[in-house]
Amino acid sequence: MSYVGPDFEPPRPPRRPLRGPLTVAVAALVPGALVGWLAWQTVGDSGGDESAAQTSSSSSSSGRSATLGSSDDGKEQPGGGTDRTGDGDEPGGSPSASAPAASGPLKGKVVVIDPGHNSGNFQHTSEINQKVNIGTNWKECDTTGTSTNDGYTEAKFTLDVARRMRAILEEEGATVKFTQDGDRAWGPCVDERAEIGNKAKADAVVSIHADGSGAGNRGFHVILPGPVHSGAADTRPIVASSRDLGEHVAGRFLRVTGSAPSNYIGDGTGLDVRTDLGGLNLSTVPKVFIECGNMRDSTDAAQLTSGAWRQKAAQGISEGIVSFLHG
Numbered sequence: 149m150s151y152v153g154p155d156f157e158p159p160r161p162p163r164r165p166l167r168g169p170l171t172v173a174v175a176a177l178v179p180g181a182l183v184g185w186l187a188w189q190t191v192g193d194s195g196g197d198e199s200a201a202q203t204s205s206s207s208s209s210s211g212r213s214a215t216l217g218s219s220d221d222g223k224e225q226p227g228g229g230t231d232r233t234g235d236g237d238e239p240g241g242s243p244s245a246s247a248p249a250a251s252g253p254l255k256g257k258v259v260v261i262d263p264g265h266n267s268g269n270f271q272h273t274s275e276i277n278q279k280v281n282i283g284t285n286w287k288e289c290d291t292t293g294t295s296t297n298d299g300y301t302e303a304k305f306t307l308d309v310a311r312r313m314r315a316i317l318e319e320e321g322a323t324v325k326f327t328q329d330g331d332r333a334w335g336p337c338v339d340e341r342a343e344i345g346n347k348a349k350a351d352a353v354v355s356i357h358a359d360g361s362g363a364g365n366r367g368f369h370v371i372l373p374g375p376v377h378s379g380a381a382d383t384r385p386i387v388a389s390s391r392d393l394g395e396h397v398a399g400r401f402l403r404v405t406g407s408a409p410s411n412y413i414g415d416g417t418g419l420d421v422r423t424d425l426g427g428l429n430l431s432t433v434p435k436v437f438i439e440c441g442n443m444r445d446s447t448d449a450a451q452l453t454s455g456a457w458r459q460k461a462a463q464g465i466s467e468g469i470v471s472f473l474h475g
């Protein structure tokens with residue numbers, strides 16, 4: 149989650165909906181957002197030129213990583229302990245680790261899904277506050293994650309989307325591994341999350357999150373690793389492939405969910421480059437984070453708490469992975 153407030157990052161106009169007085173107020177700024185949206189349409193079409201097109205449209209975000217505070221490794225406030233349980237939106241697929249399909253387009257491919265945070269982290273603050281080395285510096289082992297104002301936690305959201313993705317990707321023949329499956333008391337720490345993907349020799353890793361920014365900040369963004377070479381961290385070999393993965397994920401996520409790219413991070417591209425996240429810094433395989441929406445915005449929260457929407461989110465991310473792996 150982040151605390152990128154209006155003081156630092158004036159909200160940009162959402163692609164839609166535009167309603168009421170805002171329509172007039174932001175009309176002059178819409179073309180900028182539209183450029184990003186059109187870029188995603190290109191990516192979603194899986195044409196041969198999407199990399200160049202996207203790089204061009206998103207390059208302005210790459211230099212901003214150091215000042216952006218959207219930190220899933222950063223301090224996050226508890227969800228209030230009122231995690232909603234009765235939404236009746238359990239994933240259609242079983243959470244069990246079923247055997248991969250015998251065949252399918254992703255046969256032989258390994259996908260690691262990293263459900264951000266852990267519902268147990270709220271009860272294990274001393275453990276998750278331990279510092280771990282992420283190459284560039286030391287950071288908290290893990291964080292609690294954010295929640296909606298009604299107490300639906302990010303940890304519950306991420307695990308739900310991850311399980312839906314597993315069902316989809318296994319149907320495609322992929323071998324799917326999780327960093328945690330609601331089967332441990334807390335964590336794992338961010339360094340271990342990275343190590344799980346590395347040891348699996350994953351062809352792609354996606355870390356699932358939802359942001360905790362200010363009301364009015366809306367939309368999704370995909371976080372890409374920037375070049376880091378310090379201590380145990382060396383992302384240089386995965387920067388390009390991770391961007392490719394991230395562009396595919398963002399494009400398909402946009403197409404399937406209909407959500408707009410973030411109006412507060414990434415200049416309308418839905419992409420952000422960061423060098424401060426241990427889960428990315430320590431990865432040796434293509435990896436991205438996705439912030440699916442802003443839990444602290446009521447409009448985004450209405451989507452994030454909907455099982456039907458989470459299914460779309462899972463479908464979009466999964467399609468992006470499939471598209472990347474077929475590249």
Ligand code: ZN
Pocket residue numbers: 149220264265293294302356357358
């Ligand atoms: Zn998070």
